[in-house]
Amino acid sequence: MAEADNTKQESRIFEPPASLVQQATISGMPAYQALCQEAERDYEGFWGRLANETLEWHKPFTKVLDESKAPFYQWFNDGELNVSYNCLDRNLKNGNADKAAILFEADGGEVTRVTYRDLYERVCRLANGLKSLGIKKGDRVVIYMPMSVEGIAAMQACARIGATHSVVFGGFSAKSLQERINDAGAVAVITADEQQRGGKQLPLKAIVDEAISLGGCESIRNVIVYRRTGGNIGFTEGRDLWLHELVANQPTDCEPEWVNAEHPLFILYTSGSTGKPKGVQHSSGGYLLWTALTMKWTFDIKPQDIFWCTADIGWVTGHSYITYGPLAVGATQIVFEGIPTYPNAGRFWDMIARHKATIFYTAPTAIRSLIKAADADANVHPSKYDLSSLRILGSVGEPINPEAWMWYYRNVGQERCPIVDTFWQTETGGHMITPLPGATPMVPGSCTLPLPGIMAAIVDETGHDLPNGQGGILVVKRPWPSMIRTIWNDPERFKKSYFPEEFGGKLYLAGDGAIRNKDTGYFTITGRIDDVLNVSGHRMGTMEIESALVAHPLVAEAAVVGKPDETTGEAICAFVVLKRARPSGDEAKQIAKELRDWVAKEIGPIAKPKELRFGDNLPKTRSGKIMRRLLRVLAKGEEITQDISTLENPAILDQLKQAQ
Ligand code: ATP
Ligand code: MG
Numbered sequence: 001m002a003e004a005d006n007t008k009q010e011s012r013i014f015e016p017p018a019s020l021v022q023q024a025t026i027s028g029m030p031a032y033q034a035l036c037q038e039a040e041r042d043y044e045g046f047w048g049r050l051a052n053e054t055l056e057w058h059k060p061f062t063k064v065l066d067e068s069k070a071p072f073y074q075w076f077n078d079g080e081l082n083v084s085y086n087c088l089d090r091n092l093k094n095g096n097a098d099k100a101a102i103l104f105e106a107d108g109g110e111v112t113r114v115t116y117r118d119l120y121e122r123v124c125r126l127a128n129g130l131k132s133l134g135i136k137k138g139d140r141v142v143i144y145m146p147m148s149v150e151g152i153a154a155m156q157a158c159a160r161i162g163a164t165h166s167v168v169f170g171g172f173s174a175k176s177l178q179e180r181i182n183d184a185g186a187v188a189v190i191t192a193d194e195q196q197r198g199g200k201q202l203p204l205k206a207i208v209d210e211a212i213s214l215g216g217c218e219s220i221r222n223v224i225v226y227r228r229t230g231g232n233i234g235f236t237e238g239r240d241l242w243l244h245e246l247v248a249n250q251p252t253d254c255e256p257e258w259v260n261a262e263h264p265l266f267i268l269y270t271s272g273s274t275g276k277p278k279g280v281q282h283s284s285g286g287y288l289l290w291t292a293l294t295m296k297w298t299f300d301i302k303p304q305d306i307f308w309c310t311a312d313i314g315w316v317t318g319h320s321y322i323t324y325g326p327l328a329v330g331a332t333q334i335v336f337e338g339i340p341t342y343p344n345a346g347r348f349w350d351m352i353a354r355h356k357a358t359i360f361y362t363a364p365t366a367i368r369s370l371i372k373a374a375d376a377d378a379n380v381h382p383s384k385y386d387l388s389s390l391r392i393l394g395s396v397g398e399p400i401n402p403e404a405w406m407w408y409y410r411n412v413g414q415e416r417c418p419i420v421d422t423f424w425q426t427e428t429g430g431h432m433i434t435p436l437p438g439a440t441p442m443v444p445g446s447c448t449l450p451l452p453g454i455m456a457a458i459v460d461e462t463g464h465d466l467p468n469g470q471g472g473i474l475v476v477k478r479p480w481p482s483m484i485r486t487i488w489n490d491p492e493r494f495k496k497s498y499f500p501e502e503f504g505g506k507l508y509l510a511g512d513g514a515i516r517n518k519d520t521g522y523f524t525i526t527g528r529i530d531d532v533l534n535v536s537g538h539r540m541g542t543m544e545i546e547s548a549l550v551a552h553p554l555v556a557e558a559a560v561v562g563k564p565d566e567t568t569g570e571a572i573c574a575f576v577v578l579k580r581a582r583p584s585g586d587e588a589k590q591i592a593k594e595l596r597d598w599v600a601k602e603i604g605p606i607a608k609p610k611e612l613r614f615g616d617n618l619p620k621t622r623s624g625k626i627m628r629r630l631l632r633v634l635a636k637g638e639e640i641t642q643d644i645s646t647l648e649n650p651a652i653l654d655q656l657k658q659a660q
Contacts, residue, residue: 010402010443010444010445010446010524012402012443012444013441013442013443014409014418014441014442014443014444015441015442016418016435016437016438016439016440016441016442017416017418020300020391020392020418020437020438021438021439022438023302023438024300024436024437024438024439025296025297025300025438026297026300026436026438026439027438027439028438028439029439029440031439032436032439032440032449032452035452035453036452036453038452039452039453043065043453043478044064044065045064046452046453047064047065047075047289047453047480047481048061048064050289050293050453051064051076051079051285051286051289051481054289054292054293054328055081055086055285055288055289055292055328056081056085056086056090057079057080057081058080058081058082058085058258059078059079059080059081059258060079061076061077061078061079061261061285062078062079063076063077063078064076065479067479070479070499070505070506071479071494071495071498071499071505071506071508072485072486072491072494073479073483073485074262075261075262075283075285075286075479075481076261076262076285076286076289076481077260077261077262078260078261079260079261079285080258080259080260080261081258081259081261081284081285081288082159082160082162082256082257082258082259082284083156083159083160083265083284083287083288083324084123084127084156084157084159084160084256085160085256086288086292086328087156087159087288087324087327087328088116088119088120088123088156088327089120089256090330091116091120091327091330092116092117092120094330096116096330097115097116097117097120098115098116098117099115099116099330099332100113100114100115100332101114101115101116101118101119101327101331101332101333102114102119102149102152102332102333102334102335103306103332103333103334103335103355104148104149104334104335104336104337105334105335105336105337105338105351105355106196106337106338107196107197107198107199107337107338107339107342108196108199108338111355112149114149116330119149119152119153119156119327120252121252122149122150122153122247123153123156123157123160123254124157124160124250124251124252124253124254125247125250125251125252125254126153126154126157126243126246126247126250127157127158127160127161127254128247128250128251128254129157129224129243129246129247129250130157130158130161130163130188131161131254132246132250133188133221133222133246134221135161135163135187135188136161136162136163137161137162137163137257137259137263138162138163138164139163139164139186139187139188140163140164140165140166140184140185140186140187140267141154141158141163141164141165141166141186141187141188141189141190142165142166142167142168142177142180142181142184142186142188142189142190143155143158143165143166143167143168143189143190143191143313144167144168144170144172144177144189144190144191144204144207144208145167145170145190145191145192145204145226145313146170146192146195146196146197146204146228146337147170147312147313147335147336147337147338148192148226148228148335148337149335150192150226150243151167151313152313152322152323152335154190155167155266155313155319155323156323156327158266159265159284160254160256160257161254161256161257162257162259162263164184164264164265164266164267165265165266165267166180166184166186166266166267166268166269166279167266167268167313167314167318167319168180168269168314169312169314169315169622169623170195170202170204170312170314171314171622171648172314172622172645172646173207173645174207174208174210174211174214175211175214175645176277176645176646177207177208177211178211178212178214178215178216178217179277179645180269180277180279181211181212181216181217181219181220182216182217183269183279183488183489184267184279184488185219186217186219186220187219187220187221187222188220188221188222188223188224189208189212189220189222189223189224190223190224190226190243191204191205191208191223191224191225191226192204192205192225192226192227192228192229193205193225193226193227193228193229193230193231193233194228194229194231194233195228195229195337196228196229196337196338197337197338197339197342198338198339198341198342199342199343201229201231203231205223205225205233205234206233206234208223209234209236220239221239222239222240222241223236223239223240223241224240224241224242224243224246225240225241225242225243226243226244227242227243227244259284260284261283261284261285261286262283262284262285262286262485263283263284264281264282264283264284264485265282265283265284265287265288266281266282266319267279267280267281267282267488268280268282268315268316268319268426270425270426270427276643277645277646278487278490278493278497279487279488279489279490280316280426280427280484280487280488281484281485281486281487281488282429282482282484282485283481283482283485285481286429286480286481286482286483287320287324287429287430287481287482288324288328289481289482290429290430290480290481290482291320291321291324291325291328291429291430291482292324292325292328292329293430294320294325294430294431294451295307295321295325295326295328295329295331296329297431297436297451297452298394298420298422298431298434298436298437298451299359299361299392299394299420299437300359300392300436300437300438301326301329301331301359303330304358305331305332305358305359305391306332306333306334306355306356306357306358306359306389307326307331307332307333307334307357307358307359307361308333308334308336308351308352308355308357308359308360308361309321309322309326309333309361309362309394310336310340310348310360310361310362310363310366311361311362311363311396312623314622314623315426315623316425316426316429317361317396317397320429320430321361322335325430334351334355334357336351340366340369340370341369341373344377344379344380345369345370345373345374345377345380346379346380346381346384346385348360348362348366348370349380349382349384349385349387349412350385352385352387352389352390353385353386353387353389356389357389357390358389358390358391358392359390359391359392359393359394360390360392360393360394360412361393361394361395361396362394362395362396363395363396363397363398363623363624364395364397364398364399364400364401364404365397365398365620365624365625366624367395367400367404367407367408368401368404368550368556368557369556371404371407371556372556372579374411375579376579381411382411382412383411387412387413387414388414390412390413390414390416390417391416391417391437392417392418392420392437393408393409393412393413393417393418393419393420394419394420394421394422395408395419395420395421395422396422396424397623397624397625398624398625398626399445399524399525399526399527399543399547400421400444400445401445401543401546401547401550401551402444402445402547402551403547403550403551404550405419405421405444405445406444409444418435418437418438418440418442419435419442420434420435420436420437421434421435421442421445421446421447421448422434422447423447423512423523423525425510425511426484427483427484427498427510428476428480428482428483428484428510429482429483429484430482431451432450432451432454432456432476432510433447433448433449433450433451433454433456433523434447434448434449434451435447435448435449436451443517443520443522445524445547446517446522446523446524447523447524447525448522448523449521449522449523450523453480454476454480455476455477455478455480456474456475456476456477456523457474457475457476457477458470458471458472458473458474458475458514458515458516458523459472459473459475459503459507460472460473461473461502462502462503463475463502463503463504463507468516468517468518468519468521469515469516469517469518470515471513471514471515471526471539471541472513472514472515473509473510473513473514473529474509474510474511474512474513474514474523474525475503475507475508475509475510476507476508476510477506477507477508479508483508484498497509497511511528511529511530512525512526512527512528512529513525513526513527513528513529513531513532513541514526515541524543525543526540526541526542526543526544527541527542527543527628528628530628530629531561531628533545533560533561533562533570533572534562534569534570535562535568535569535570535571535572535606535607536567536568536569536606537569538606540606540607542559542560542561542628544603544607545558545560545572545574545599545603545607545609546558546559546560546574548598548599548602548603548607549574549576549595549598549599551602552594552595552598553579554578554579554580554591554594554595555576555577555578555579555595556577556578556579557576557577557617557618557626558574558575558576558577559574559575559618559626559628559631560572560573560574560575560609560628561573561575561628561631561632561635562632562635563611563632563635563636564636565610568610571610571611572607572608572609572610572611573609573610573611573612573613573631573635574595574609574611574612574613575613575614575615575618575631575634575656576595576612576613576614576615577614577615577616577617577618578591578614582614582615582616583614584614588614591614592612592614595609595612596608596609596612611635613656613658615652615655615656616652616655617649617652618631618652618656619631619647619648619649619650619652619653619656620647620648620649621646621647621648622646622647622648624648627646627647629642630642630644630647630653631656634653634656634657640653
């Protein structure tokens with residue numbers, strides 16, 4: 001195969017700072033390797049040890065891994081615990097009662113400090129309130145909330161009583177919400193009157209009403225409404241109730257419901273970059289184990305850290321690294337209601353400075369847009385803020401282009417902070433492949449090495465291992481505790497999507513392509529399998545060409561797709577957003593030529609885009625990911641008939657239809 005032929009080798013290596021290595025939980029590469037070897041030697045012993053050390057079990061498990069119903073793997077199957085107990089009660093017992101669990105910053109800037117005791121009481125009162133409505137273990141509750149302490153408390157309250165939550169991101173439409181309520185068969189929705197973002201009030205309750213009116217939501221008995229803005233909303237007698245009234249007279253203690261480790265903690269519908277959303281079902285024990293452990297390993301969390309993950313609780317990142325992981329390890333975290341560009345694009349940097357954040361975790365899409373903003377206005381450049389509190393940076397959601405990595409490293413981390421480029425998925429529950437901040441030498445654009453116990457590998461179309469240096473399909477060879485358990489209501493789709501027969505039914509198929517470096521064995525994600533290009537027999541990942549384009553000084557963002565071509569089989573079509581205004585006419589032609597020549601020089605003539613279109617933006621999911629499947633349709637010149645319910649900015653499609 002020819003994948004490696006055109007690969008521009010990234011040769012810059014950045015060592016983690018010695019001061020960080022010294023005090024890190026996993027300190028230095030030998031410590032990392034020792035853990036990997038422990039897992040190789042005795043897989044179940046390794047996970048069993050960690051599960052006992054990391055979590056508090058109500059009833060200890062006697063069996064670590066049950067493979068008898070594979071690929072429906074079960075972990076710590078006969079053990080019992082409660083997730084909310086592990087996140088809250090344990091902290092009250094451990095002396096963290098008065099420690100800040102959450103520093104909540106509202107859109108307008110007001111800050112609320114919520115201690116572990118406060119949060120415990122809020123969660124218990126809400127849990128009691130839910131029970132008073134007859135909601136019980138195994139019921140599904142849809143949470144359609146803004147970023148708020150109440151949103152986190154709602155998730156924890158469900159966990160406390162054994163109800164399975166399904167959080168739907170607050171930007172989703174009534175139709176998307178209705179489909180998810182219907183698929184989950186939820187008995188209640190917890191929502192807010194409105195959300196406050198970027199100085200604006202946006203409806204939530206009205207969308208819930210509309211979703212229910214679309215039909216198919218007959219399972220819903222109650223809609224619980226958190227009053228955020230005080231905006232005008234409709235109320236359906238007998239069904240709707242205010243959250244503050246529901247919890248008003250509830251006791252501040254609530255005995256947790258002890259559940260089996262395999263009890264479904266939540267269902268989360270994936271963001272839909274590749275197709276119809278799937279209800280990814282997660283467990284209680286294995287999931288919590290891995291979110292807590294990766295807080296310690298990947299983020300090296302320490303008692304004095306101020307952790308900030310900028311994700312929304314509507315995405316898996318917000319589940320694992322806001323609602324569960326940080327609380328399970330007793331951390332203090334920042335929770336932010338607003339958006340990175342309000343009141344200006346310096347908001348993130350300003351918040352880091354004011355709260356003295358030590359660990360900052362965000363997405364490449366945010367970084368790219370803040371680079372563009374800082375280029376346009378020096379006042380919102382990170383150098384204008386005191387970011388000296390930071391010690392670790394993280395990236396998640398998409399591959400980070402080396403150019404954006406370097407900017408993040410230099411300007412935000414001031415060349416002092418390691419960047420953990422965490423590769424993982426809704427389905428994996430937590431980090432899979434990532435550098436460790438006190439161990440792994442970093443290479444921009446590479447997620448480096450799998451975490452201990454994660455048996456990631458690269459195989460060909462028949463499931464056979466490929467040697468380093470050859471691009472192929474990313475798989476995981478052994479089950480791991482926080483893996484997806486099934487697709488809600490669709491076990492067949494679960495098997496077909498993730499454990500396909502073509503691969504022997506035993507390999508977890510991530511759906512992403514990757515390549516390992518010949519010398520270091522480091523992984524680089526090359527893009528989704530569906531996005532691999534084949535030009536004149538050369539297979540190329542979209543990521544490589546996109547990164548080359550983004551490395552050009554004029555380019556802010558780029559997405560590359562293939563379109564059928566008579567001579568080359570497939571031709572490369574690039575969609576490009578410039579840092580300046582969208583060009584047209586001769587200027588567009590001239591810049592397009594310059595960019596084509598640039599790619600030819602950076603990678604090779606084979607990677608030269610045949611066609612190049614400019615847009616003000618790219619079609620993105622509501623979680624900020626580029627939807628290449630829509631661009632593929634546009635490149636072919638066809639009409640879009642696919643599911644676009646998760647598309648953030650439908651208007652952009654018209655603009656990008658035009659070939660330049
Ligand atoms: P859907 O599965 O519905 O199409 P999605 O895959 O975008 O949506 P997520 O589970 O949120 O939903 O995202 C996981 C995907 O994001 C990964 O499969 C990978 O393509 C990409 N990704 C996440 N983090 C990284 C990273 N650090 N480097 C490269 N790619 C990443
Ligand atoms: Mg996916």
